[in-house]
Amino acid sequence: MTAQLSTSLTDLIDLSGKRALVTGGGKGIGAAVASRLAEAGATVTVADFDPAAADFASSINAAFVSCDITAAKELSNAVDLAAGEAGLDILVNNAGIYPTTGPVADVTDEFVHRMLDVNVRAQFSATRDAADRMPNGGTIVNMASIAGLGGGANISAYSASKGAVIALTRAHANELGPKGIRVNAIAPGIIDTPGVQDQMAPLKAGGLDIEKRISANPLGIGGRPDHIARGVLFFASDLSAFVSGHVLVIDGGSTA
Template sequence: MSRLQNKVAVITGGTSGIGLAAAQRFVAEGAFVYIFARRQDELDKVVASIGRNIVGVQGDVRKLEDLDRLYAKVASDGRTVDVVVANIGAVNSVKLADVTIESFNHNFDVNARGVLFTVQKSLPLLSNGASVILTSTVASLRGFPGRSAYAASKTALRSYARTWTMELKDRGIRVNTITPGPCDTPLIDAEVSSPEEAAAVRAKHAANIPLGRMARPEEIAAAMLFLASEDSSFVAGSELLVDGGMCSV
């Protein structure tokens, strides 16, 4: 298991769900990983649980000074970056009639602006031939009530992948979007008020997926590994659906 041997990866939102699974898999495949998230206690837990080849940096993708501090840490450790996984995302479910400036900005500040500056700030350290992975959502491809700003902010990532592939082609940097279907993560429990509600949400998602179940975070991480590794050396500017057939069938 050495598909990322001697590679350095930065993963935002690496303390739970898909980001955590990616951090675990990347370290297992030989990478040194920097995870970036807002809660220091969660960062400490993940670093302790993985136990090697991982550093946690506390910060918020909405704050440029925090992103500067993230990459300053990488530079001060004498490393460059081979993989960026711009994974952290904000979800604010509000129907059109109830959208406010605050709810709109909550989605765009993290999902669109935060991703752009996460990647922009990495450029001085990004190695030639590096891989940049942007985490989108099936909500960018299908209509879901209450997801106006969330879906629109995530749709921007597909455009980023096309534009940045052209801008960075002389350096051989590959930019791709990964689009997961509903994934069984703690975010589901955080969005509802009881275990019964969470079970109902999971059942509803499963009923809409041809494979009959939600994704596991480890399955999305495996697809990220493909995009991060040389296995995808001729994949650029694309969108990889990992949705159990939800948007294809």
């Protein structure tokens, strides 16, 4: 398959005419991703199980579909809506959960099951359904984590789920490449999102300086959702036309 090489920078990041689906696009990283894709000209659908996401979606001229990605029918409905008649071009598998796992002795089977069901199984299903609706090829971006690269104490189930996302990214890149579908992943470091703020609330109550924690990297910059959205824009656009199966670490250098 010979890709047409664009000549101007504007062409490279122009997503006009492209149809995109962002799971968990109602807030945090997903919301920043949806905003940037819309700004680049894509027709964006935000899929989220939080009804408040509808207002956000309309504020960026995106469509909204109420969807729990673990519910098969809701997920396939979201893919259908986003694809429309023309087919889907961009899937951002962003929705995920990251509650603190705790010491391994305290982790229940139910907890591990839920973690893997949302972060791995549902993401797998979204890729399967979306790839089926990409007749013209496309690009899939999976949200992994630096926890999937290194592991960490007390977050074992989360680390396992994100390690699986990285393995799936590589496997699907091999499998879907011949159909013109590129599959890549982003491994964010700690990013200031509503989810992280919720997770850290007990530590904040105990005196932790959250901004200091979020900025604990060699650059000393607090990780923000738009730092991740810029990476997604790279993978979603022709800037990365020859890139597939890649895991892009965006963490201010914290794992360097």
